[in-house]
Amino acid sequence: MQVYLPIAELSVNLFFLVGIGGAVGFLSGLFGVGGGFLLTPLLIFSGVPSSVAVASVTGQVVAASTSGALAHYRRGAIDLHLALYLVLSGVLGAVGGVAAFSLLRNAGQLDLVISLGFLILLGSVGIMMLIESTRAILRQRQGVVVRERLPNQHNWIHGLPMRVRFKKSRLYISVLPVLVIGLFIGFVGSLLGIGGGFIMVPALVYLLRVPGNVVIGTSLAQVVAMMGATTILHAVQSQSVDILLAFCLMVGGTIGAQFGASAGKYLRGEQLRGLLALLVLAVAIRFGLSLVLTPADPFSMAVMGPGGLR
Amino acid sequence: MRRVLAAVLAALLLLVTPAAAQRLITQMSSDTIEITSSFDGERLTFFGQIAPEAGAGLDTVQGPYQVVITVIGPTQTRVAREKSRVFGVWINTDQVEFHNFPSYFHVLSSARLRDITDVTTLTTNHILPESYTVTPTSAGWWHTAVFGRQLVRLMTEEGLFGVQENGVQFLSNNFYSARLTLPSDAPPGPYLALTYVFKNGELVARRSEGFAVRKIGFERFLALSAVQYPLAYGVVCVLLALATGWLGGVVFRR
Numbered sequence: 254m255q256v257y258l259p260i261a262e263l264s265v266n267l268f269f270l271v272g273i274g275g276a277v278g279f280l281s282g283l284f285g286v287g288g289g290f291l292l293t294p295l296l297i298f299s300g301v302p303s304s305v306a307v308a309s310v311t312g313q314v315v316a317a318s319t320s321g322a323l324a325h326y327r328r329g330a331i332d333l334h335l336a337l338y339l340v341l342s343g344v345l346g347a348v349g350g351v352a353a354f355s356l357l358r359n360a361g362q363l364d365l366v367i368s369l370g371f372l373i374l375l376g377s378v379g380i381m382m383l384i385e386s387t388r389a390i391l392r393q394r395q396g397v398v399v400r401e402r403l404p405n406q407h408n409w410i411h412g413l414p415m416r417v418r419f420k421k422s423r424l425y426i427s428v429l430p431v432l433v434i435g436l437f438i439g440f441v442g443s444l445l446g447i448g449g450g451f452i453m454v455p456a457l458v459y460l461l462r463v464p465g466n467v468v469i470g471t472s473l474a475q476v477v478a479m480m481g482a483t484t485i486l487h488a489v490q491s492q493s494v495d496i497l498l499a500f501c502l503m504v505g506g507t508i509g510a511q512f513g514a515s516a517g518k519y520l521r522g523e524q525l526r527g528l529l530a531l532l533v534l535a536v537a538i539r540f541g542l543s544l545v546l547t548p549a550d551p552f553s554m555a556v557m558g559p560g561g562l563r
Numbered sequence: 564m565r566r567v568l569a570a571v572l573a574a575l576l577l578l579v580t581p582a583a584a585q586r587l588i589t590q591m592s593s594d595t596i597e598i599t600s601s602f603d604g605e606r607l608t609f610f611g612q613i614a615p616e617a618g619a620g621l622d623t624v625q626g627p628y629q630v631v632i633t634v635i636g637p638t639q640t641r642v643a644r645e646k647s648r649v650f651g652v653w654i655n656t657d658q659v660e661f662h663n664f665p666s667y668f669h670v671l672s673s674a675r676l677r678d679i680t681d682v683t684t685l686t687t688n689h690i691l692p693e694s695y696t697v698t699p700t701s702a703g704w705w706h707t708a709v710f711g712r713q714l715v716r717l718m719t720e721e722g723l724f725g726v727q728e729n730g731v732q733f734l735s736n737n738f739y740s741a742r743l744t745l746p747s748d749a750p751p752g753p754y755l756a757l758t759y760v761f762k763n764g765e766l767v768a769r770r771s772e773g774f775a776v777r778k779i780g781f782e783r784f785l786a787l788s789a790v791q792y793p794l795a796y797g798v799v800c801v802l803l804a805l806a807t808g809w810l811g812g813v814v815f816r817r
């Protein structure tokens with residue numbers, strides 16, 4: 254059954270859209286990530302213009318993170334104070350990201366920056382995760398008792414000026430690193446159409462030493478608020494949010510995530526992280542190859558102006 | 564658009580020229596093509612009859628005639644880009660912008676174009692796709708020619724440009740029909756169908772007809788709101804996302 258996407262201006266099979274939404278949703282439920290970093294590339298590779306893909310996936314990420322954020326909120330596992338700082342700086346970063354998005358699109362370098370961004374981000378995160386999870390698996394095999402890293406150890410980042418007390422996270426740290434993390438994720442997330450959960454969680458854990466029980470909830474709450482604001486920014490600035498495309502992905506993603514979450518119970522944490530690392534690396538390599546390999550066609554074309562002529 | 568207008572004006576001028584002994588009566592299957600949620604392309608049919616000019620005192624017209632139909636979509640600014648290797652990475656390094664470039668252009672003819680008339684007539688009447696790239700740009704004529712040819716090739720690969728030299732069938736000496744399938748990604752907007760009649764390489768009659776490809780119903784509403792009320796559109800998107808996520812959580816008790 255074909256469905257006509259009014260903003261992307263093309264017909265796509267409805268089951269294909271819901272299908273990839275579901276498949277990515279399954280993986281995101283399995284690994285506990287938003288899935289934007291898989292969905293945006295998949296849409297671009299299947300012919301959706303990259304500007305529409307990035308802007309619409311932003312809406313899908315909101316839906317994918319909402320149910321998780323609500324569940325964590327009911328359990329009281331969100332540090333709202335910390336999330337507020339992250340959201341405010343994140344929205345600021347998103348304003349910059351959306352502006353850069355429009356500039357790059359007109360200059361013809363958007364695809365390049367998206368490919369480079371995915372390559373660098375996913376490549377480095379994937380390698381770090383792979384090393385960490387292999388070590389964990391090896392240690393387990395050798396029968397060494399794995400000790401959790403103590404979260405309340407301080408480093409130099411905490412000593413910067415402008416200290417603020419975050420009660421729920423039991424932290425008394427400088428607000429500067431928090432704002433920098435928010436700005437960075439807002440900028441990158443709106444430029445690449447990803448929620449940034451896979452950068453946010455390690456940053457909160459390893460840089461700020463936020464305790465494990467509030468990390469996921471705070472990160473999810475931040476993703477919902479920041480990506481919501483980014484969707485509105487994209488709708489106003491580039492007018493390339495396709496609500497029908499986003500809705501099809503949301504429906505598939507929400508259902509897929511439930512099955513993924515229940516499938517995730519049968520796998521161990523470090524095995525999950527290892528698999529996720531391989532997946533992230535595969536996407537990074539795909540982007541890297543597209544940059545380095547001689548393209549089949551050195552020429553390409555694009556329509557100038559917002560969305561072309563309607 | 565200016566070029567299309569000029570073509571229309573030229574066509575009108577030609578129509579009033581008394582030298583032509585024949586006129587063209589045309590009809591097409593629909594003058595609005597509506598894009599609905601299940602739109603996956605539409606087939607258009609063009610009919611026409613070559614009749615003697617009123618007052619010319621002829622009962623029939625003498626063939627053989629050749630017919631060429633061009634269908635032109637709304638114009639856009641399109642840019643062609645070339646990648647080259649910079650420090651081992653392929654980057655868009657060069658680009659040429661073409662203003663007033665048709666978003667859709669198909670040529671249907673009853674014979675090979677090179678057998679119908681000469682290349683000058685084809686180019687000045689904008690019958691060849693390449694004639695749209697013969698335009699001054701800021702990049703200089705050489706660049707414009709190179710990138711213009713590549714742009715036409717890319718548009719042809721996308722199915723937005725095309726030449727079908729057997730697209731027009733004559734059902735009798737002076738009655739023809741032609742079929743064209745508009746693709747599902749046909750850009751919405753005003754279209755122009757120009758019909759040219761040739762006899763022994765001379766252009767003897769022409770006629771233009773307009774039709775529109777437009778979104779209707781819900782699709783039109785969505786596309787219009789995205790442009791006219793972008794803020795409200797964005798807010799609705801976010802509310803929809805929040806509602807879907809919440810509903811998913813409730814239904815599956817996550």
